[in-house]
Amino acid sequence: MTASICAASDTRKNAEHTVVVAITSHSVFESRDGDDVFGAGLAFPLLQALQRVNEQLLEGNPDESLLFDVVLVTTDRKQQQQRSLIMSSTTHHGLDVSRFCFSCEEDFVESLQTNAVDLFLSTDRKELLQASEQGVVSALLETHSASPPLEQLRILFCGDFLIQPDAGLKLAGAQSAKGFLSRLGEVRRRFSVQDSPLSITVLTSRGGRESCGSAICVLRSFGINADEAYCLAGAPRAPILNVLQPHFIFMSFDG
Amino acid sequence: MSELKVSESSTSAEEKDWLEAKAFFDNLKTNKPRPPKPRFAVTIAVSSRTLFNMVAERKIYEEVGVEDYVKFQIEHEDEPLKPGAAFPFVKALMTVNTRLRELYPDSEELFDIVLMTNNHAQVGVRLINSINHYDLTIERFCMTGGKSPIGYLKAYMTNLYLSKDSDKVTEAIEEGIAAATMFTPEKEVVLCDTQLRVAFDGDAVLFSDESEIIVKKHGLDSFFEHEKEFENKPLAQGPLKCFLEALGKLQRKFYAKNERLNCPIRTFLVTARSAASSGARVLKTLRSWGLEIDEALFLAGAPKGPLLEKIKPHIFFDDQMFHIEGAKELGTIAAHVPYGIGQKYNRGKLIEEPKKEE
Numbered sequence: 001m002t003a004s005i006c007a008a009s010d011t012r013k014n015a016e017h018t019v020v021v022a023i024t025s026h027s028v029f030e031s032r033d034g035d036d037v038f039g040a041g042l043a044f045p046l047l048q049a050l051q052r053v054n055e056q057l058l059e060g061n062p063d064e065s066l067l068f069d070v071v072l073v074t075t076d077r078k079q080q081q082q083r084s085l086i087m088s089s090t091t092h093h094g095l096d097v098s099r100f101c102f103s104c105e106e107d108f109v110e111s112l113q114t115n116a117v118d119l120f121l122s123t124d125r126k127e128l129l130q131a132s133e134q135g136v137v138s139a140l141l142e143t144h145s146a147s148p149p150l151e152q153l154r155i156l157f158c159g160d161f162l163i164q165p166d167a168g169l170k171l172a173g174a175q176s177a178k179g180f181l182s183r184l185g186e187v188r189r190r191f192s193v194q195d196s197p198l199s200i201t202v203l204t205s206r207g208g209r210e211s212c213g214s215a216i217c218v219l220r221s222f223g224i225n226a227d228e229a230y231c232l233a234g235a236p237r238a239p240i241l242n243v244l245q246p247h248f249i250f251m252s253f254d255g
Numbered sequence: 256m257s258e259l260k261v262s263e264s265s266t267s268a269e270e271k272d273w274l275e276a277k278a279f280f281d282n283l284k285t286n287k288p289r290p291p292k293p294r295f296a297v298t299i300a301v302s303s304r305t306l307f308n309m310v311a312e313r314k315i316y317e318e319v320g321v322e323d324y325v326k327f328q329i330e331h332e333d334e335p336l337k338p339g340a341a342f343p344f345v346k347a348l349m350t351v352n353t354r355l356r357e358l359y360p361d362s363e364e365l366f367d368i369v370l371m372t373n374n375h376a377q378v379g380v381r382l383i384n385s386i387n388h389y390d391l392t393i394e395r396f397c398m399t400g401g402k403s404p405i406g407y408l409k410a411y412m413t414n415l416y417l418s419k420d421s422d423k424v425t426e427a428i429e430e431g432i433a434a435a436t437m438f439t440p441e442k443e444v445v446l447c448d449t450q451l452r453v454a455f456d457g458d459a460v461l462f463s464d465e466s467e468i469i470v471k472k473h474g475l476d477s478f479f480e481h482e483k484e485f486e487n488k489p490l491a492q493g494p495l496k497c498f499l500e501a502l503g504k505l506q507r508k509f510y511a512k513n514e515r516l517n518c519p520i521r522t523f524l525v526t527a528r529s530a531a532s533s534g535a536r537v538l539k540t541l542r543s544w545g546l547e548i549d550e551a552l553f554l555a556g557a558p559k560g561p562l563l564e565k566i567k568p569h570i571f572f573d574d575q576m577f578h579i580e581g582a583k584e585l586g587t588i589a590a591h592v593p594y595g596i597g598q599k600y601n602r603g604k605l606i607e608e609p610k611k612e613e
Contacts, residue, residue: 208394227400229376236269239410247605
């Protein structure tokens with residue numbers, strides 16, 4: 001089996017400075033019986049939020065090169081064989097996707113690496129564990145459906161994970177991963193404290209205030225100034241996540 | 256008004272979250288007390304401006320802007336903030352917890368203090384450093400970065416919310432959460448450090464505003480007649496009734512261990528009603544709810560300030576700004592409950608609604 005085929009769409013961005021985000025097609029689309037295009041899946045609101053950040057970045061600076069660059073990736077043979085349907089659905093829904101990577105279970109991580117993907121998003125923890133073990137920064141797509149969908153891109157870092165001694169290694173093992181985090185921080189800094197199209201949150205479940213305080217400082221060391229912080233110290237997480245409504249979460253995928 | 260806590264049984268996810276935190280705290284080398292299980296605790300949410308004095312910083316926020324405000328806080332994050340209006344109340348809650356832990360080492364029925372602030376997480380570092388400086392037992396917090404705290408108040412199972420922002424307090428009350436706007440007293444008073452002392456107004460605080468409506472609309476004489484006629488009909492609940500109930504539950508834990516005389520919680524009713532004419536209904540209502548109040552003071556319309564000066568509560572709840580002002584002047588920490596018909600009146604006169612703009 002040759003390496004996966006990647007196709008570029010018309011909306012390819014300037015590769016140098018962009019933040020390349022790969023999202024699995026199975027989280028973006030939902031098959032609809034009897035329809036000749038896929039329906040909107042769980043990750044649709046996320047795509048819209050990413051698009052909105054790009055629009056506001058360009059409003060601030062029409063020559064802005066630090067933009068989100070979205071890549072759709074298939075991670076199994078079934079999806080891999082539906083490439084034309086995926087591409088036509090993307091066009092049908094007017095999604096801003098610059099590339100497609102039609103990989104399968106065995107080679108999707110490799111295709112993430114060869115395509116210099118900065119961030120891999122999926123709803124499947126096994127896929128995320130595989131990717132992160134091989135040095136690709138990964139985050140879990142959250143499946144809370146907000147109605148109406150939130151306009152603001154909401155990113156959550158699990159604080160308990162951040163303050164572990166090897167978190168730095170797991171989260172940002174490769175130089176490129178450190179680069180991703182600092183570029184994410186840079187994107188955030190393009191906007192003011194209030195009314196930003198993206199918000200970065202830290203949440204600690206286990207530890208007390210010291211743990212959350214340390215997590216805020218760990219993010220600072222990566223060049224990210226968190227906007228919101230929640231310290232639960234054993235309080236139930238689910239009701240808080242329901243209010244928080246993150247689009248994706250950085251956390252540990254093992255265990 | 257809201258029940259004490261969520262009535263359905265806890266889920267397995269909730270148990271898992273709790274056990275992980277318990278293990279974390281049990282493994283700490285310090286003797287830090289573990290925060291209680293929220294379902295069983297009396298959760299008090301305090302805002303950053305009630306816990307600490309942020310007047311100077313607030314000025315920067317209002318006069319210059321939020322960016323400069325955040326920058327200022329970051330630059331000063333190693334300087335602890337000075338105590339705010341809710342600080343003595345929080346210290347008193349901690350005292351009660353210490354006594355409860357001595358008597359019931361395995362119980363989760365304790366006060367749980369949560370910092371609930373609109374502040375940005377970057378300002379949060381200074382808040383955490385300040386909490387560390389005073390060694391306050393506050394292990395849970397929400398820094399919403401500008402978003403409304405109301406959803407989080409519910410998610411943390413809050414029993415009482417204290418803030419300087421009357422809009423947020425009003426929103427909380429409308430959502431069924433006991434809440435009050437805190438005011439800083441005009442002079443410093445030394446408060447008891449071994450006993451939590453909480454004073455409540457009656458109508459529109461512990462009880463509904465049904466009787467207040469009669470006073471405002473039909474006058475005092477109608478009010479007296481009405482109260483006499485309905486002496487045996489319990490008044491409806493007010494926004495702070497559930498908080499009194501939570502205090503009573505903790506008080507009974509001390510009584511059960513023969514500590515009634517040495518109970519570290521004392522409650523006061525400070526009402527403009529008079530004992531002779533309209534007081535009976537109030538006492539009978541409390542009895543019908545199964546609630547006790549340690550001292551009931553009927554002022555028959557006399558000013559509350561001087562009496563509160565003697566009581567020296569850690570917090571005094573009232574629905575009328577007139578009484579709040581009077582309390583503040585003489586050094587009492589007063590908290591306004593924006594509920595009921597009293598909000599439409601100032602010193603007995605109907606407040607004219609500002610003309611709506613075209």
